[in-house]
Amino acid sequence: MDLELKGKVAVITGGSVGIGLAVARGLAAEGVHVALCARDEARVVARAEEIARDYGVRTLGVAADVSRAADVARFAAAVSDTFGGADILINNAGTGSEETIMEAPDEKWHYYLELHLMAAVRLARALVPRMRARGGGVILNNASICATQPLGYEPIYNVSKAALAMFSKCLANELIGDNIRVNTVNPGLIQTPDWEKTARLLTRDQGVSWEAYLEEVAKENTPIGRFASPEELAHFFVFLCSPKASYCVGSSYYVDGGWLKVV
Numbered sequence: 001m002d003l004e005l006k007g008k009v010a011v012i013t014g015g016s017v018g019i020g021l022a023v024a025r026g027l028a029a030e031g032v033h034v035a036l037c038a039r040d041e042a043r044v045v046a047r048a049e050e051i052a053r054d055y056g057v058r059t060l061g062v063a064a065d066v067s068r069a070a071d072v073a074r075f076a077a078a079v080s081d082t083f084g085g086a087d088i089l090i091n092n093a094g095t096g097s098e099e100t101i102m103e104a105p106d107e108k109w110h111y112y113l114e115l116h117l118m119a120a121v122r123l124a125r126a127l128v129p130r131m132r133a134r135g136g137g138v139i140l141n142n143a144s145i146c147a148t149q150p151l152g153y154e155p156i157y158n159v160s161k162a163a164l165a166m167f168s169k170c171l172a173n174e175l176i177g178d179n180i181r182v183n184t185v186n187p188g189l190i191q192t193p194d195w196e197k198t199a200r201l202l203t204r205d206q207g208v209s210w211e212a213y214l215e216e217v218a219k220e221n222t223p224i225g226r227f228a229s230p231e232e233l234a235h236f237f238v239f240l241c242s243p244k245a246s247y248c249v250g251s252s253y254y255v256d257g258g259w260l261k262v263v
């Protein structure tokens, strides 16, 4: 199936590893030029160069911490300078948390809201004017199943992702008249370095391997009984970016192996 994406330009935050990288590679395989950002400059530049080599598309890798307004502005300016704007924006950069509401300080709340919510707000403001001028586009916000079904150890993560999902819905209403489709993707268990790091931490002195721990997490939580690979999830992102998903507007789509407990 031709997804009619060839020659488009996509901006992906947190594109150097995990889900963001898999989405970047999935889009590049369809002939999409990609601009990636992440904090670790060497890694994001190396991944961008690899994608250019592997798929023959133009790429840009920029060191930027999207929880900082100045970095977001610098990244958006680099995208405009290099590509003249973008057709697709994937707000993906993010990470889990661990706290109780009673003990977490204001600063931690502020950080996660900047990272998960304000980065998406600022990138939309920066990139939408040129998206409009190009005739339309797609914005996908990578929230989490936790935006709806919270995990007990990470209330700040749950709340900030729920805020992102509501922002996504409001933005969808505001931009559909400009032929810009905005949606949220809520992944379940995707085996990325972020989960590996968590599993290693939690099994440190437990006499159980991190791999066995992850297997147990998947069996306990998901009817399918396993994690997804980032590539399995990326196919869905790529589809939503394409004109084949033309009636997908303002929704939240779960890709979770059946983990969500309600209909």
Ligand code: NDP
Pocket: 013, 014, 015, 016, 017, 018, 019, 020, 037, 038, 039, 040, 041, 043, 064, 065, 066, 067, 092, 093, 094, 095, 096, 115, 142, 143, 144, 145, 186, 187, 188, 189, 190, 191, 192, 193, 194, 195
């Ligand atoms: P990874 O930790 O594997 O990758 C995160 C990516 O984001 C890296 O490229 C990282 O690079 C970048 N990043 C992290 N913080 C920032 C920042 N402040 N500014 C810019 N870039 C940043 O995570 P995943 O691939 O697992 O997760 C990606 C997204 O998917 C997250 O938003 C997460 O909440 C969401 N998600 C993940 C699930 C899963 O099971 N894995 C399930 C549901 C949602 P660097 O460190 O160099 O900045």
